[in-house]
Amino acid sequence: MKPSIPKGTRDFGQVEMAERNYIFDTIKSVFKTFGYAQIDTPAMENLSTLLGKYGEEGDKLLFRILNSGDAFGKVDFGSFNGPDGSVNSAALSKEVCEKGLRYDLTVPFARYVVQHQNEITFPFKRFQIQPVWRADRPQKGRYREFYQCDVDVIGSRSLVNELELVQIVDKVFSLLDVRVLVKINNRKVLTGFAEICGFPDKVVDITVAIDKLDKIGLEAVEEEMRGKGLTDSAIAVIERILKLSGSTSEKIASMRSLMNGGSPSGLVSQAGLKGLDELEELFSLIDAAGITSPVEIDLSLARGLNYYTGAIFEVKAQDFAIGSICGGGRYDNLTGIFGLPDMSGVGISFGADRIYDVLKGLGKFPSDLRSATTLLFANMGAEETRFILPVAKALRDRGVAVEIYPDPSKLKKQFDYADRKAIPFLSITGANEVESGLVNIKNLVSGEQKSFTANDFPGILGFLGFRG
Amino acid sequence: MKPSIPKGTRDFGQVEMAERNYIFDTIKSVFKTFGYAQIDTPAMENLSTLLGKYGEEGDKLLFRILNSGDAFGKVDFGSFNGPDGSVNSAALSKEVCEKGLRYDLTVPFARYVVQHQNEITFPFKRFQIQPVWRADRPQKGRYREFYQCDVDVIGSRSLVNELELVQIVDKVFSLLDVRVLVKINNRKVLTGFAEICGFPDKVVDITVAIDKLDKIGLEAVEEEMRGKGLTDSAIAVIERILKLSGSTSEKIASMRSLMNGGSPSGLVSQAGLKGLDELEELFSLIDAAGITSPVEIDLSLARGLNYYTGAIFEVKAQDFAIGSICGGGRYDNLTGIFGLPDMSGVGISFGADRIYDVLKGLGKFPSDLRSATTLLFANMGAEETRFILPVAKALRDRGVAVEIYPDPSKLKKQFDYADRKAIPFLSITGANEVESGLVNIKNLVSGEQKSFTANDFPGILGFLGFRG
Numbered sequence: 042m043k044p045s046i047p048k049g050t051r052d053f054g055q056v057e058m059a060e061r062n063y064i065f066d067t068i069k070s071v072f073k074t075f076g077y078a079q080i081d082t083p084a085m086e087n088l089s090t091l092l093g094k095y096g097e098e099g100d101k102l103l104f105r106i107l108n109s110g111d112a113f114g115k116v117d118f119g120s121f122n123g124p125d126g127s128v129n130s131a132a133l134s135k136e137v138c139e140k141g142l143r144y145d146l147t148v149p150f151a152r153y154v155v156q157h158q159n160e161i162t163f164p165f166k167r168f169q170i171q172p173v174w175r176a177d178r179p180q181k182g183r184y185r186e187f188y189q190c191d192v193d194v195i196g197s198r199s200l201v202n203e204l205e206l207v208q209i210v211d212k213v214f215s216l217l218d219v220r221v222l223v224k225i226n227n228r229k230v231l232t233g234f235a236e237i238c239g240f241p242d243k244v245v246d247i248t249v250a251i252d253k254l255d256k257i258g259l260e261a262v263e264e265e266m267r268g269k270g271l272t273d274s275a276i277a278v279i280e281r282i283l284k285l286s287g288s289t290s291e292k293i294a295s296m297r298s299l300m301n302g303g304s305p306s307g308l309v310s311q312a313g314l315k316g317l318d319e320l321e322e323l324f325s326l327i328d329a330a331g332i333t334s335p336v337e338i339d340l341s342l343a344r345g346l347n348y349y350t351g352a353i354f355e356v357k358a359q360d361f362a363i364g365s366i367c368g369g370g371r372y373d374n375l376t377g378i379f380g381l382p383d384m385s386g387v388g389i390s391f392g393a394d395r396i397y398d399v400l401k402g403l404g405k406f407p408s409d410l411r412s413a414t415t416l417l418f419a420n421m422g423a424e425e426t427r428f429i430l431p432v433a434k435a436l437r438d439r440g441v442a443v444e445i446y447p448d449p450s451k452l453k454k455q456f457d458y459a460d461r462k463a464i465p466f467l468s469i470t471g472a473n474e475v476e477s478g479l480v481n482i483k484n485l486v487s488g489e490q491k492s493f494t495a496n497d498f499p500g501i502l503g504f505l506g507f508r509g
Numbered sequence: 510m511k512p513s514i515p516k517g518t519r520d521f522g523q524v525e526m527a528e529r530n531y532i533f534d535t536i537k538s539v540f541k542t543f544g545y546a547q548i549d550t551p552a553m554e555n556l557s558t559l560l561g562k563y564g565e566e567g568d569k570l571l572f573r574i575l576n577s578g579d580a581f582g583k584v585d586f587g588s589f590n591g592p593d594g595s596v597n598s599a600a601l602s603k604e605v606c607e608k609g610l611r612y613d614l615t616v617p618f619a620r621y622v623v624q625h626q627n628e629i630t631f632p633f634k635r636f637q638i639q640p641v642w643r644a645d646r647p648q649k650g651r652y653r654e655f656y657q658c659d660v661d662v663i664g665s666r667s668l669v670n671e672l673e674l675v676q677i678v679d680k681v682f683s684l685l686d687v688r689v690l691v692k693i694n695n696r697k698v699l700t701g702f703a704e705i706c707g708f709p710d711k712v713v714d715i716t717v718a719i720d721k722l723d724k725i726g727l728e729a730v731e732e733e734m735r736g737k738g739l740t741d742s743a744i745a746v747i748e749r750i751l752k753l754s755g756s757t758s759e760k761i762a763s764m765r766s767l768m769n770g771g772s773p774s775g776l777v778s779q780a781g782l783k784g785l786d787e788l789e790e791l792f793s794l795i796d797a798a799g800i801t802s803p804v805e806i807d808l809s810l811a812r813g814l815n816y817y818t819g820a821i822f823e824v825k826a827q828d829f830a831i832g833s834i835c836g837g838g839r840y841d842n843l844t845g846i847f848g849l850p851d852m853s854g855v856g857i858s859f860g861a862d863r864i865y866d867v868l869k870g871l872g873k874f875p876s877d878l879r880s881a882t883t884l885l886f887a888n889m890g891a892e893e894t895r896f897i898l899p900v901a902k903a904l905r906d907r908g909v910a911v912e913i914y915p916d917p918s919k920l921k922k923q924f925d926y927a928d929r930k931a932i933p934f935l936s937i938t939g940a941n942e943v944e945s946g947l948v949n950i951k952n953l954v955s956g957e958q959k960s961f962t963a964n965d966f967p968g969i970l971g972f973l974g975f976r977g
Binding site: 043044045046047050051052053054055058059062070073074075076077078079080081082083084085086087089090101102104105106107109110111112113114116118121127128130133134137138139140142152153155156157160162164166167172174176185186194197198199201202204205208212326329330331379380413414417420426427430431434437438440441442443444445447448458461462 | 511512513514515518519520521522523526527530538541542543544545546547548549550551552553554555557558569570572573574575577578579580581582584586589595596598601602605606607608610620621623624625628630632634635640642644653654662665666667669670672673676680794797798799847848881882885888894895898899902905906908909910911912913915916926929930
């Protein structure tokens with residue numbers, strides 16, 4: 042009988058909401074100091090905007106919205122029957138649903154840029170923090186409604202943009218007090234590997250295999266590549282790459298020599314050399330900007346391989362095992378799908394749910410998020426309330442979160458209220474105090490108790506530990 | 510060919526978004542000082558939660574979400590044909606849609622309270638700022654996706670709660686620099702009028718007629734009531750009420766005498782007297798708390814008449830004609846629909862779109878919302894950028910929004926960028942400055958220009974007008 046919510050969705054109560062807002066507010070504050078501006082797009086997009094953008098599997102995971110009004114009135118159901126009499130659900134749903142819920146923030150962003158291209162000042166630096174919906178099978182850590190938090194700059198090929206994203210990541214996690222490792226790869230370097238192997242069309246196979254190195258070891262990786270049709274001499278080239286060591290600049294120098302004809306194949310890759318130039322410049326900018334977090338090259342980073350064209354980013358928490366908590370990269374053709382070619386951009390997405398789990402797991406949420414209220418005035422009756430009202434108002438005007446318990450209930454009940462809401466300060470100002478013009482406040486954590494004249498706001502604020 | 514968004518929905522670009530956030534952040538900051546905590550509920554609710562809560566018309570305006578997977582696979586279409594062969598769209602859509610988009614924040618709040626009643630500390634003070642969706646015909650000022658901003662306390666009958674809502678309204682609009690008029694009515698007083706007229710079942714008819722007084726005049730109002738079946742002697746009672754004048758306390762005193770047998774009918778209304786007690790206590794609390802905005806009794810306030818049981822609120826802008834910008838009241842049976850009876854609550858809703866229009870119309874948005882960025886460093890080349898990077902970092906760490914133009918484009922283009930984005934300060938720090946360790950900054954509004962040593966942050970911050 043109790044009402045419930047659809048599976049895979051969540052209610053966020055007061056504490057969880059305060060904790061989530063803490064993450065979003067921190068991220069936003071950093072975005073803003075870099076001049077990124079927030080935009081919002083509608084939850085519903087036309088299905089013509091969404092369909093075909095996420096592959097066949099993605100199309101199935103779109104939540105479709107039934108047309109309003111008489112959705113089925115004009116449908117000829119017979120025409121949606123297959124030869125065996127079964128209904129073609131996909132075709133029928135296209136007929137009765139014109140809109141769907143957004144699946145990510147990337148396609149709506151591309152749509153936005155194309156639709157508003159004449160109003161936008163390029164390079165366009167935007168961020169967007171909104172929920173997305175996917176009809177995935179719900180399971181632990183996977184929801185049907187979840188927030189994405191994307192920051193992108195589009196309309197500039199400069200690597201200063203890549204640097205900024207690394208700076209943003211560095212600053213956000215420094216503010217959240219989480220030690221992270223930033224991993225960087227470059228799609229052009231991966232292309233280069235495939236080219237100097239002599240298998241330029243096997244980039245994906247090679248990268249997928251390399252990605253497993255930590256898990257399955259060198260021999261198994263080589264076997265997998267052999268299975269994909271790579272020759273022993275090609276594999277020998279890959280082996281040379283995988284065995285690279287040293288500092289970032291040493292690695293880049295070694296790769297440059299391999300790309301420049303120094304590998305067993307003797308082949309040269311212009312794409313690879315270009316990718317190494319980019320990596321080198323980016324690391325040089327990172328050095329100049331002064332990044333606190335470690336930043337390293339990870340040649341196995343393969344996310345969004347069909348999509349990214351330059352830098353690829355991934356961020357991991359150093360002290361909590363949960364996979365990547367941010368990821369992104371450079372793309373050259375985001376808006377091409379909507380008819381606006383040649384717009385290069387680079388972006389990164391913060392995984393809010395995972396970052397939440399990291400902060401929770403490491404105990405990094407500030408403890409004052411647990412309570413919305415700093416001071417509760419117990420309700421001792423109508424006269425006392427009238428006496429308290431201007432005091433409460435003055436404190437609120439100074440930014441203190443103050444409650445007056447609304448009913449003159451038993452003190453035990455009012456105490457319980459303060460306790461359950463983790464309110465740290467309680468004022469029991471009764472008839473005697475009112476007569477003397479005093480406000481009594483108790484620190485419920487330390488037990489310390491003090492009386493103040495009702496207009497001694499410096500005194501009260503100080504006792505509440507409020508800087509103002 | 511250009512992509513578009515569904516009718517009745519909106520994209521919010523950078524400036525509009527900053528302006529909307531200014532409103533929401535102001536409202537939130539006030540909610541928080543009163544100890545209200547934010548919650549979020551999912552965009553999708555089960556249709557069983559939503560259907561039947563908004564009347565027949567409301568059910569039609571719900572956006573329904575097609576079940577995921579093979580939605581139509583098991584549907585026997587024949588069984589949804591009416592006798593004339595037409596399809597019963599409503600019944601079929603119930604069969605293939607289990608979920609819908611929320612229509613307001615009130616029903617999800619009621620659902621939340623019932624579902625989480627064992628975790629919630631009552632009185633429960635919550636606010637919620639989220640979009641809602643309605644399949645209304647879009648027109649000027651009416652959207653299919655729009656934000657609601659609701660604040661409620663549930664689980665207490667104390668009028669201190671009503672007072673708090675008036676205080677919140679007063680504070681929010683004082684911060685937004687908009688002069689408002691707060692109008693208050695009480696459902697029990699309206700009941701009282703009907704009772705002393707001798708027509709206790711005609712509360713709605715009477716109130717609807719009174720509501721038109723300003724527009725159509727006394728005679729037309731009386732004619733309308735006559736048309737609804739009220740007798741001349743009943744109308745004489747109403748006339749006495751409508752002619753009440755004087756201060757709020759004089760009005761309450763006159764009404765008390767009418768409710769207490771002093772009207773032409775001589776009837777007494779206990780409900781009416783109770784309502785007057787409530788009004789009197791609320792105004793006395795308002796006096797004690799010190800409210801800046803004018804607060805007045807408006808007997809024609811009839812919003813949510815089938816729903817509210819005590820106080821009824823409405824807020825109007827004094828200097829901009831747009832109808833009500835906030836509204837709310839006390840309800841006694843919000844959660845009864847979900848099986849939890851006897852939970853009295855009171856709440857108010859801020860109309861974000863109308864408040865936006867008021868601020869826009871009165872020119873009350875702070876001008877610095879137009880720009881996301883305070884200072885743009887022109888890109889004069891790779892060496893200059895490296896010199897600028899630590900300066901930009903230090904300023905960002907101090908909270909200044911700083912951009913470095915990513916590409917070494919022509920200065921004209923970079924100037925245009927600053928101009929179009931309304932960035933107030935531009936730094937053109939070239940090779941000469943770098944050599945002397947100087948940063949040059951120009952105030953693009955006043956034309957004033959100054960050079961600073963690169964680590965003179967007090968000087969730079971002062972020039973940027975940044976308090977830090």
